[in-house]
Amino acid sequence: MKQPIGSYPRVCVRGDGRQVVSQAGSVLLVETVRKTALDRALSAALAPWRKPRAVHDPGKVLLDLALAVALGGERLADIALLRAEPAVFGPVASDPTVSRLIDTLAASGEKALTAIRTARSDVRKRVWELAGDRAPDAGGQVTVDLDGVLVLAHSDKEDAAATWKRSYGHHPLTAFVDHGPGGTGEPVAALLRPGNAGSNTAADHITTARLALAQLPKKHRRGRRTLIRCDSGGGTHAFVNWLARRGRWLSYSVGMVITEAIHQHVLKIPASAWTPAVETGGQVRDGAWVAELTGSLLDGWPQGMRLIVRKERPHPGAQLRITDADGHRVTCFATNTADRPIAELELRHRLRARAEDRIRAARATGLRNLPLHGTAQNTVWLEIVQLALDLLAWMPMLALTGQARLWEPRRLRFRLFSAAGQLVTTGRRRILRLAAHWPWTREITGALERLALLPNPG
Secondary structure, eight states: OOOOOSSSOOOOOOSOOOSEETTGGGHHHHHHHHHHTHHHHHHHHTGGGOOTTOSSOHHHHHHHHHHHHHTTOOSGGGGHHHHTOHHHHOOOOOHHHHHHHHHHHHHHTHHHHHHHHHHHHHHHHHHHHHHGGGSTTTTSOEEEEEEEOOEEOSSOOTTOEEOTTSOEEEOOEEEEEEOOTTSOEEEEEEEOOBTTOOTTOHHHHHHHHHHHHHTSOGGGSSTTOEEEEEOGGGOSHHHHHHHHTTTTTEEEEEEEOOOHHHHHHHHHOOGGGOEEEEOTTSOEEEEEEEEEEOGGGGTTSOTTOEEEEEEEOOOTTOOOOTTOBTTBEEEEEEEOOOSSOHHHHHHHHHGGGHHHHHHHHHIIIIISSOOSSSHHHHHHHHHHHHHHHHHHHHHHHHHOOGGGGGOOHHHHIIIIITOOEEEEEETTEEEEEEOTTSTTHHHHHHHHHHHHHSOOOO
């Protein structure tokens, strides 16, 4: 009897297959584009940059780039993935055409960026309306998390510089809308900065917050329906004052640096003033307590600001800092929310850590490296990355259910987008047949059915 050689079966490979579609699951993103009218919005916004005899629409070229990035692309040339499948993605521009468009938009500066951002804002409003009770604002409030991200540069690019972590690259400041425990999140701003940009630059935080707020529906600009959260990089007088001036419709929860004055006040807090911290389910958080600081510490800060401090037993192996007290790790944040218990406010601020998940998703979606040389071109690339992340957030919100809504980009690509299919033409219809044995085919077909039930754009 012949013994098999190796652990895997041998197959004969030929390159003459026809009507086979790779990345067939990406029709989920295409249908999301169609239902949200993102293609129409970008086409109208970028119409001024279309030349009279141009074959390719600038809006579709930019959207094709975003789709390529959503599928895992990391450079302009990765649009070839779409070009290989015209039956799914339609005609796709050549590499020189794509490169010229990026240069043209970069040369237009803020005018082109504003056009793209306005289109995204208009579509976001429609998406949230389509999502209904699954939308980020279904609970009456939207949470926007600001955080910086280090993007390494492996070659000499404009504005690349040494970072505070002794690496080399750029230091963008980003903003994400938090979808809560039942979802992921979507980007609303990204400000490209040199690698040596400070973590606590108030002007950059104000600019990023402005861009983020401009992406939200106007109904959130009343009654404190929007919450801005950030770490201690935003704990500056200028930024907190800017937030406080919008206090009638804006809430904030901003981390603060533990100064010597705060440290001394923490040491004087009596044991009876500490309240146990809580977890998301309402149970007590083991080894953590919160208290509110008052008095002279608030002098010079906006009226109505509350200063809340938390102390917690450090995890095994963690190194204490000089500002920690009595063997406990101490953190502090400021907020203008007055009608909620301090333990609840501390939990709300601690959930800002979800922004790290959004940054991880962004790194896996075109932000691991800025592929272009000039700052203006890379600024356009950041808008493309945000479009890709928008699609990766909107599609699950509109079409997926259960745990699938929590899947990050890498898992979406591995399980859904990478599914292969066969394109069959019968009469005037084109049918994409997915493999019946693929474990997640039901997820794909179910999501497409839910998208089909959504109203078509007018």
